[in-house]
Amino acid sequence: MIIYVKYMVSLRCKMVVKQELQNLGLHCINIELGKIEILEKITDAQKEKLGEKLISYGLELLDDKRKILIEKIKSVIIEMVHYSDEIHKVNFSEHISEKLSYDYTYLANIFSEVKGVTIQQYIILHKIERVKELLLYDELSLKEISYLLNYSSIAHLSSQFKKVTGLTPSYFKKLKEKRFVNLEDL
Structure with missing residues (x-):
């Protein structure tokens, strides 16, 4: 069951x-x-x-079958963005459609209707959260992060990051460094 x-x-x-x-x-x-x-x-x-x-x-x-379908879509997106290293090789719409065995347009319409945001917007929000996480780990360069998360360029990643967070990736990284400096001063 x-x-x-x-x-x-x-x-x-x-x-x-x-x-x-x-x-x-x-x-x-x-x-x-x-x-x-x-x-x-x-x-x-x-x-x-x-x-x-x-x-x-x-x-x-x-x-509820619609809510179940929405959760399936969200799970596929979360798994792709946060737990897969294969993201740069995948077209999101094709992958979601293939994983759930539904037409992408149908999935996108239901998702937008129920969640109030598009699948694409939801993916962007998760990608930005992943960028934040990777920036905090400080193991990858911005170029490597942009490649990993399938951005066309560092500029595209930076633009999207600023649009969502209000900060540039480098400023976000500096805030982290400032926090650590402040903690060390205690």
Whole structure:
């Protein structure tokens, strides 16, 4: 049986869900971002208990088919941007469409209608969060980050970063350095 969970976007979330399933005596076959496959058929009582437990962790069981589809789209995007090193080789619309076996236009329309932003805007927000993360790690140059996240140029990345955050990538990096300097002075 397959169960869908909203806001399950990290490895920690997966661990929490797996533990709660075990507490209910259910056996997890496969667990992905936003999707759990269990061996048994879940009873209404078990589903209710699971739902209550997950809410305490900020997670939510999904029943509405449109919401489930939105969560699937979000999970594919999060996985691509945050957990894949293959992002520069992928066309987002084709990948999402292929992964979910739906026409991209259909997915884009539902996503925009339900979330109030386009899939493209959602991808950009996640890419910028990933850029911030990579800048804070300070392991890659801006050129390497732009290549990794499939930007056409450093200028394109910088322009998009400034549009979303109000800061240039280099200024964002300096703010981090200033914070560390201030912490060292304590």
